[in-house]
Every structure is written in structure tokens, then in C-alpha cells.
Amino acid sequence: MHKVIFFVFTLIIVIKTNAQEIQVLDADTGNGIVNVAVFNQDKSKTTITDFDGRSDVSQFSSNERIFFKHISYETFSTTKTQLNKKGNRIYLTLKPEQLDEVVMSVSKWEQQRKDIPQKIASIDAQSIAFTNPQTSADVLQSSGKVFVQKSQLGGGSPMIRGFSTNRLLLSVDGVRMNNAIFRGGNIQNVISIDPFTIKNTEVIFGPGSVIYGSDAIGGVMNFFTRNPRFSYTDSLTLSGNTSYRFASANSEKTVHVDFNLGHQTWASYTSFSYNDFGDLNMGSHGPDSYLRNNYVIRESNQDVLVTNSNPQKQVPSGYNQINFLQKFRFKPNNNWNYDLGLYYSETSDYSRYDRLIRPNDSGDGLRSAEWFYGPQKWFMSNFQVTKKGKGKFYDGVKLTAAYQFFEESRNSRDFQDITRNTTVEKVDALSINLDFENKKIGALQLYYGAEYIFNKVGSIGQDLNIETNELVEAVSRHPNGATWQTFAGYVSGNYQLKPNLTLLSGLRYSQVWVDAEFDNTFFDFPFNEADIITGALTGSIGMSWFPKADLQLTLNGSTGFRAPNIDDIGKIFDSEPGSVVVPNPDLEPEYAYNIDFGIQKNFNDKVVLKGATFYTYLVDALVRRDFTFNGQSEILYNGELSNVQAIQNAAKAYVYGFEFGVEAFMNENISFVGNLTITDGIEEDDDGTDSAARHAAPTFADAHIIWKNQKFKADLFLNYNGEIPFEDLALSEQGKDFIYASDQNGNPFSPSWYTLNLRSQLQISNALKTSISLENITDQRYRTYSSGIVAPGINVIIGLGYNF
Structure with a gap:
């Protein structure tokens, strides 16, 4: 035995x-x-x-x-x-299609995508790695669903459903990036987000004010960065990635490294990226008016207009940038999570290219000798505590506290002027969010929470004599020391009426306080301060219905709002040649009313067709219009007699459009993906005059033929943008003839264009992969609508990645 x-x-x-x-x-x-x-x-x-x-x-x-x-x-x-x-x-x-099944953006908690009535586009880390973008603005553009405007190489201003800039909301790991000086003009803050660190991006189309409050009128862009990964073993584990990217169109050189240190209860993720972008080369085939024939240099204490030896090179447009991310995660048990994130981004000085190509009044030279942004800096510290488990009033609770610091400056000097004007803006932003999840009331899933945000703006102006280095105080762009704050509460519910029918509804009330004092040193303001207290109630209701297992219908109605911020009420700047914007403390929020309908049909998991249509009505729109200052329609600003304008509640707008998408799977290796977006809109002033909506993008589309196996993937695709004729340009765009082509009548217009492109990626081993892309193969010379800089010509992109 x-x-x-x-x-x-x-x-x-x-x-x-x-x-x-x-x-x-x-x-x-x-x-x-x-x-x-x-x-x-x-x-x-x-x-x-x-x-x-x-x-x-x-x-x-x-x-x-x-x-x-x-x-x-x-x-x-x-x-x-x-x-x-x-x-x-x-x-x-x-797989990317599986990532689409769960979304975080609508309630700040995980929800099944099939239950969401709004249109949401999800871009995962694998897709981003394959497209190999220069910036996060290019991440959005490569999705085929978001239009991006660029005033300069260091730029990227998304347009969604006819809205842009401060009518769209940016969010990073659940913290809103919009601050008190986000402007109505094009903004570049999205480039502060490092594309190498993005785990997933979710774009909500249409108002998102119930969850996100002010500014979420046209849509919400949520960027979720990579989380530290635990070890799941008894020992400490180390893993990481290194990447290199080169692009020929601007001699880009990018290096990136990240590493993860994991234990059973704690983990750390560290990431660093450096980008060096040279001057951008445009294509060979297109309008001659886009060429950079001459530019300004400083020689023997004089501004000299010199001939560009290579008119296709956009001088100067290059810059460099660093990005750093450090995240820690501590998980003592299955119920508690503690997350700390430290984010930092900084650019070098970079030229605002569209201002550098403006002709002077006589048309025989350039207006500006210098026009550049100083370093754009962004820092965020984000601490989040999450508790899962059954509580008396919740099944999950999340506390998020964040501090952000923003800095940017504008530096300009006219041709043959020895005075460089500089304005420097700094914003300290504090936010606290408390979000609850409760799923245990029958078929009702309940989400509710509260939010407090405080912004303080620092703004100074200086004039520098570039010959004597004498520095004197000048008018600032914003009122120094101004504050903007809001407190809000919301509730949202997801009700499973039937197994195939889900209702989603929500309400939010926001209270906003704006306080600014005006300095009369340079202007005799007819007021001393702006003290605005306003509130807004927003709501949404929608349904997601599956009449058949392979057919989904969605219908959603929602409202959004944007409260006036410091940039609206207190900005002083030259908006365009011969015009100056002055403060206006008598502003109220603008409101949007939106309805959209969507349909999705699945044909035997071989072909998926998607369609959506929307209509948005904006009232009390905050727009820049002619104004009087102390009874005067013209004042002297920076030595020039300028037409007076101000931001006013002076218009309403109608924006509508259609969005189509198709996915077809021929076999295990070959697939087809296509998108088409058609948007139109009208702005109507209180006096009855109307014009095209400035941020209604032209018709744009893409079509991809994708082949892949376990090691290799290739994507042959076409990008297309439609024409906007002169009569359909917004009035503000018609005056910018220096960035547009000329039609047969000599009027500015935005021509149609297309590009043919090829991307490929090879997985050499589990640790090593390489990518080669060829963009704009036919070397088209084109400028996307409303953009200042001309897009890249033929562009070879090489990427190399190694993980350990």
C-alpha cells in the first residue's frame, strides 16, 4: 500500500x-x-x-x-x-471592434455602446499606432469623422457638426481641458496630448452638457491615457516600449520611450516623447497663390523681404515639443483604486503661419515681420479615488481632483517696426468631480454627481524695442486676475424598457460666476468690472431600439449651453487687419437645441452600414460683431486706427447635416471602410442679415481598402474634401483672400482636393515592428478649409517600435 x-x-x-x-x-x-x-x-x-x-x-x-x-x-x-x-x-x-462595445464618455462609467442613443466614435491605441500620427489633432483627423483646421504646423482645431473651438469640449482622463480663455478663434490645445500615451479616444457627436456642462455644444472629445499595469505575480515586473518616427515633408524626427513597473498592489507608468518638426513642404500640383514666394529676415537692423529659394517650403513653420507623463496606481483590494497622474507638455516658439503671409495694404510686401506663439505649456496633476461595491446610495463612487496650469503668449511685430508686442496668458485651473453609479433599481441604471471648477487668469502685455531692448508695459489681452467658476449637479438614467429598447435621459443645472476688473491705464473703459452670475438647465432624452437583432435605430434630443468666459467678456486683440476687439461685460449664455437620428444595419456580419442626420439650433449666439467704444466706432490700437468689434449675443445659427459610414469584410484578410460627412449651416444676425456658418466644414470623405494577416497590415486609402465657393464662405472668411485660392471672378474660395495614400505595418517579431507610409502620393498642393498653412506634399513616414 x-x-x-x-x-x-x-x-x-x-x-x-x-x-x-x-x-x-x-x-x-x-x-x-x-x-x-x-x-x-x-x-x-x-x-x-x-x-x-x-x-x-x-x-x-x-x-x-x-x-x-x-x-x-x-x-x-x-x-x-x-x-x-x-x-x-x-x-x-x-480588437478595435471589441473596444467599441463599451464606452466611458456618456456617464463617466462603463456602459454598453448598444444602449447609447448618441453617435460615438472610438479610436483605440492599435489604430493610433497604425496611423502613426504627428499630433493628437491628427489622431482625430485620421478617424475620417472629424474635420481639423490648422493655422500653422503647431496647430489642430477640430470641427464637429458645424462647431469648433470653445463650443467643443476637450477632456483628458475625465478632466475637462477647456479653461476660461478658450476662444472662439481656432485653438491648438489638443496638440498638448501625446498620441503615444493614448489608450482610447471617444468622440461624442452633439451636445454633452448634461455630463460636461458649459462648452459641450457641438461635441466632446475624451482622451484616455494608458494606465499602469499590475504584475499579477509575486515578483516585480518591468516592461516598456521605444519608438522612432521620421517624416520627409517636414524632416520630422520623433523619439518616444515608456516603461511600466508593476507589483501586485501598485504600478507605475512613465512616458517621454520628443518631437522635432522642420519647415513644412507643400505639394507640387495646385494653386500658385499658395506658394511661399518670399519671407522676412532681419539683416543689419533692418527687415528685408527676401526671395524664397524653394517656394514650396513654408518658412518659418517648424518647431519642437516635449511631452511627459507619470502615472501611479495603487489597488490594495478589489474595491479600492487610487490613481495619480502627472502630465506635462511644452512647445518651443512656433510661428503663426497665416499671419506671416498676410500682404500689406499696398499689396507689394508682407504686413508682419514676426508673428509667433511663445511656448505653449500645459501641466496637470490628476488624483482619482474609485470605490466599487454595494453602498447605501451607490454601487460605485469616483472622486476626481485636478489642478491644471496653462501658459501661452503671442508675439507680433509689423514690417520695419522696431517694437515687438507681447501678451502672456497664464491660467490656474482647479476642478473637483464626485460621480456616483447605481445599477440596482430594477431595470434602471442611475448615474449622478456634482462638479466644481475654478479658473484664475493672469495676463500681461509688453512692448519691446528690439534695438535698445527697452521693455515697457502695454495693454494685456485679458483682464489680469479675472476669475471664472462654476458649480453643477447632474443626474442621468439608463432604463431598459424592453430587452431591445433602452431609454437614456438626464438633467443638469450649472451656476456660473465671472468676475473681472478692468485696468484703465491704456483705455478709458466705460465700466470698471464685469460681474456676471448666470445659470443654465440642460437636458437630454433618447432611445436605442433594435426592431431586429441586426438593425438599430437611435433618436436623441438634447440641449447644450456655453456660458461667457473671460475671453468673451474681457479680451482686447486685433482680430483681423484694421479691426480690434474690445471687452463687453453684458453677455449671457448661448443655448443649443439639438435632435439627431441614427440607423445601423448589419448584413450577416459581412457589411455594416451606418447613417445619422442631425439638426442644431443655436440661440443668443456669442459672435464677434461691430461695436462702439465710448461712442466711437474706431479707436487707435497699436498705433493703427481700427474698427471696433466685440463679442455679443447678436445671432442665431442653424446647423444640419448627414453622416454615413460603411464597413465591409470580404474575407479574413480584406476589408473596406468608408466615411462621408455633409454639413451646412447659416448664421443669422439680429438685424436679419445672414451668412454661412464659419465652422461648417466642407463635405469630406475617406475610403480605405485594408489587407492584413497576423504580421502585416496595409491600408490603401483616399481622402476627399469638397469645394466651398465664394458665395458659401462665411463673411469672416471672405475677407481672408490671402489664405484662399481665387475663382474666375477673382473672389476667394476653398477648392476641392483629394489625396491618395498608403500605410503599412510589419510585425517583425513579438518585440519589433516597423511601419512605412506614403501620404499624398500624387503630390497635391492643397489647403484645408479655413487653414493658414498648406498641407504636406508627398510625404514618406517611417516608424520603428520595440517593446520589452
């Missing part, structure tokens, strides 16, 4: 010794993945993972290629030798 027991015991030891157990985990959550197929090249050896993601791979030889395949995850391959080095753990990443 003892011999039998000894034999069985010895046999178990031998079996355990010869067995090799591995575990397959979700790369984001660290949870085990069940039903992962594990097999060799000819599938003569197969096994499958259990509920914990574990499987025995002892049947495979040491250097035999082993494949791991799951319907929801990207296929992965490796060898047992490599598995040993990685602690016998494999991390799989979700």
Missing part, C-alpha cells in the same frame, strides 16, 4: 515537472481570458484556456511557434523559450 502511494506521489511530481502552465491575461485589466485557442502552425497540437486563462503547453517544443487566438482579441504568437522569459504570462489586446 505504501509503495502504491509512493508511486502515485512520484508520478504526480513527474507530471508537474514535465508540465508547463501558462496564463493568458487581458492587457488592460489583467484578468484571465477563458476559451483562448492555443495551437501550433499546422494545428496538430491544440489546447484551450480555462476560466482563469490558464493552459498546459507542455506538448509544444521549446522553439516551436505557438499561436493564441480569441474572437475578441488580436492573435498573438510566441515560443515556450520566450514565454519562460516573460514569466509564462501572455497579455492579449482587444
Whole structure:
């Protein structure tokens, strides 16, 4: 008997010794993945993972290629030798189409996408890595669903459903990026977000004011950065990535490194990126008026207009940028999570290219010798505490406290003027959010919370004599020391009326306070301060209905608002040649009323068609219009007699459009993806005059033919933008003939254009991958609508990535 027991015991030891157990985990959550197929090249050896993601791979030889395949995850391959080095753990990443199933943006908690009546576009990290974008503005543009305007190379101002700038809301890891000086003109703050660190981007189309408050009129862009990853073993683990990117159109050189340090209860993620962009080269085939024929240099204490030896090179447009991210995560148990994120971004000085190509009054030279932004800086500290588990009033609670610091400056000097005018703006922004989730009231999922935001603006103006270096005080752009704050509460509900019918509704009330004191040193203001207290009630109601399993219909009605900020009430700046904008303390919020309808049809998982239509009505619109200052329609500003304008509640707008999308899967390797967006809009002033909406983008579309296998992926695609004729240009755009082509009558217009492009990515090994892209193959010379800088000509992009 003892011999039998000894034999069985010895046999178990031998079996355990010869067995090799591995575990397959979700790369984001660290949870085990069940039903992962594990097999060799000819599938003569197969096994499958259990509920914990574990499987025995002892049947495979040491250097035999082993494949791991799951319907929801990207296929992965490796060898047992490599598995040993990685602690016998494999991390799989979700397929892009699976990432679309859950969204965070609508309630700040995870929700099933099928239950959401709003249109949401999701861009995952794998898609971003494949497109290999220069900036986060290019991340949005590459989706084919968002139009992006660029005044200069260091730019990127998204347009969504006829709205832009301070009527769209930016959010990073749940914290709003919009601050008290976000302007109605084009803004570049999205480039502060490092595309290498983005885990997922969600774009909400249409008002999102119930959850996000002021500014979320046209849409919300949420950027979620990568989280630190725990070890799930008894030992400390280290992993990371390095990347390099080169682009020929502007001699771009980008380097990136990140690494993750993980333990069972804590983890750290560190990321650093450096971008060096040279002057951008435009294409060869297009309007001659886009060429950069001459530019200004400083020589022997004189401004000299010199001939550009290469008119296709946009001099000066280059700049450089650094991005740093440090995140810590502590998880003492399954119920509590503590997250700390430190974000920093800084650019060098970079030219505002559209101002540098403005002709002077006589038309024989350039108006400006210098016009550049000083370093654009952004810092954020974001601390978040999340508790899961059953509470008396909630099943989940999340506290988010964040501090942000913004700095930017504008520096301009006219041709042959020895005085450089500089304005410097700094904003300190504090925000606190408390969000609750409750799913346990029958079929009702309830979300509610509160938010407080405080902004303080610092603004100074200076004039520098560039010959004597004498520095004197000048008028600031904004009232120094002004504050903007808001307190709000919201509630949102998701009700499962039937298994195939979901209702989503919500309400929010926001109270806003604006306080600014005006300095009369340079202007005799007819007021001393602006003290605005206003409130707004916004709501939404919508439904998601599946009359058939393969057919979805959505209908949504919502309201949005934008409260006047410091930029609206207190800005002083030259908006265009010969005009100056002055403060106006008598402003009220603008309101948007929106309805949209969507349809999605799935044909046997082979073809998916998507369509949406929307209509938005904006009242009490905050727009820049002619004004009087102390009874005068013209005043002297920076030595020039200028027409007086101000931001006013002086218009209403109608914006409407259609959005179409198609996904077709020919077989396992070949697919087709296409998008088409048509937007139109009218701004109508209180006096009855109307014009085209400035931020209604031209018709734009893309079409992709994609081929991929386990190691290689290629995308041949076409981008298209439609024409905007002179009569359909906004009045403010008709006056910018120096950035547009001329029609047969000599009037400015935005021509149509197209580009043919090819992207490819090769997974050389599990650790090493490379990408080669060829953009604008036919070398078109084009300028996207309302943009100052001309787009790149033929552009070769090479990327190399290594993970360890």
C-alpha cells in the first residue's frame, strides 16, 4: 500500500515537472481570458484556456511557434523559450471592434455602446499606432469623422457638426481641458496630448452638457491615457516600449520611450516623447497663390523681404515639443483604486503661419515681420479615488481632483517696426468631480454627481524695442486676475424598457460666476468690472431600439449651453487687419437645441452600414460683431486706427447635416471602410442679415481598402474634401483672400482636393515592428478649409517600435 502511494506521489511530481502552465491575461485589466485557442502552425497540437486563462503547453517544443487566438482579441504568437522569459504570462489586446462595445464618455462609467442613443466614435491605441500620427489633432483627423483646421504646423482645431473651438469640449482622463480663455478663434490645445500615451479616444457627436456642462455644444472629445499595469505575480515586473518616427515633408524626427513597473498592489507608468518638426513642404500640383514666394529676415537692423529659394517650403513653420507623463496606481483590494497622474507638455516658439503671409495694404510686401506663439505649456496633476461595491446610495463612487496650469503668449511685430508686442496668458485651473453609479433599481441604471471648477487668469502685455531692448508695459489681452467658476449637479438614467429598447435621459443645472476688473491705464473703459452670475438647465432624452437583432435605430434630443468666459467678456486683440476687439461685460449664455437620428444595419456580419442626420439650433449666439467704444466706432490700437468689434449675443445659427459610414469584410484578410460627412449651416444676425456658418466644414470623405494577416497590415486609402465657393464662405472668411485660392471672378474660395495614400505595418517579431507610409502620393498642393498653412506634399513616414 505504501509503495502504491509512493508511486502515485512520484508520478504526480513527474507530471508537474514535465508540465508547463501558462496564463493568458487581458492587457488592460489583467484578468484571465477563458476559451483562448492555443495551437501550433499546422494545428496538430491544440489546447484551450480555462476560466482563469490558464493552459498546459507542455506538448509544444521549446522553439516551436505557438499561436493564441480569441474572437475578441488580436492573435498573438510566441515560443515556450520566450514565454519562460516573460514569466509564462501572455497579455492579449482587444480588437478595435471589441473596444467599441463599451464606452466611458456618456456617464463617466462603463456602459454598453448598444444602449447609447448618441453617435460615438472610438479610436483605440492599435489604430493610433497604425496611423502613426504627428499630433493628437491628427489622431482625430485620421478617424475620417472629424474635420481639423490648422493655422500653422503647431496647430489642430477640430470641427464637429458645424462647431469648433470653445463650443467643443476637450477632456483628458475625465478632466475637462477647456479653461476660461478658450476662444472662439481656432485653438491648438489638443496638440498638448501625446498620441503615444493614448489608450482610447471617444468622440461624442452633439451636445454633452448634461455630463460636461458649459462648452459641450457641438461635441466632446475624451482622451484616455494608458494606465499602469499590475504584475499579477509575486515578483516585480518591468516592461516598456521605444519608438522612432521620421517624416520627409517636414524632416520630422520623433523619439518616444515608456516603461511600466508593476507589483501586485501598485504600478507605475512613465512616458517621454520628443518631437522635432522642420519647415513644412507643400505639394507640387495646385494653386500658385499658395506658394511661399518670399519671407522676412532681419539683416543689419533692418527687415528685408527676401526671395524664397524653394517656394514650396513654408518658412518659418517648424518647431519642437516635449511631452511627459507619470502615472501611479495603487489597488490594495478589489474595491479600492487610487490613481495619480502627472502630465506635462511644452512647445518651443512656433510661428503663426497665416499671419506671416498676410500682404500689406499696398499689396507689394508682407504686413508682419514676426508673428509667433511663445511656448505653449500645459501641466496637470490628476488624483482619482474609485470605490466599487454595494453602498447605501451607490454601487460605485469616483472622486476626481485636478489642478491644471496653462501658459501661452503671442508675439507680433509689423514690417520695419522696431517694437515687438507681447501678451502672456497664464491660467490656474482647479476642478473637483464626485460621480456616483447605481445599477440596482430594477431595470434602471442611475448615474449622478456634482462638479466644481475654478479658473484664475493672469495676463500681461509688453512692448519691446528690439534695438535698445527697452521693455515697457502695454495693454494685456485679458483682464489680469479675472476669475471664472462654476458649480453643477447632474443626474442621468439608463432604463431598459424592453430587452431591445433602452431609454437614456438626464438633467443638469450649472451656476456660473465671472468676475473681472478692468485696468484703465491704456483705455478709458466705460465700466470698471464685469460681474456676471448666470445659470443654465440642460437636458437630454433618447432611445436605442433594435426592431431586429441586426438593425438599430437611435433618436436623441438634447440641449447644450456655453456660458461667457473671460475671453468673451474681457479680451482686447486685433482680430483681423484694421479691426480690434474690445471687452463687453453684458453677455449671457448661448443655448443649443439639438435632435439627431441614427440607423445601423448589419448584413450577416459581412457589411455594416451606418447613417445619422442631425439638426442644431443655436440661440443668443456669442459672435464677434461691430461695436462702439465710448461712442466711437474706431479707436487707435497699436498705433493703427481700427474698427471696433466685440463679442455679443447678436445671432442665431442653424446647423444640419448627414453622416454615413460603411464597413465591409470580404474575407479574413480584406476589408473596406468608408466615411462621408455633409454639413451646412447659416448664421443669422439680429438685424436679419445672414451668412454661412464659419465652422461648417466642407463635405469630406475617406475610403480605405485594408489587407492584413497576423504580421502585416496595409491600408490603401483616399481622402476627399469638397469645394466651398465664394458665395458659401462665411463673411469672416471672405475677407481672408490671402489664405484662399481665387475663382474666375477673382473672389476667394476653398477648392476641392483629394489625396491618395498608403500605410503599412510589419510585425517583425513579438518585440519589433516597423511601419512605412506614403501620404499624398500624387503630390497635391492643397489647403484645408479655413487653414493658414498648406498641407504636406508627398510625404514618406517611417516608424520603428520595440517593446520589452
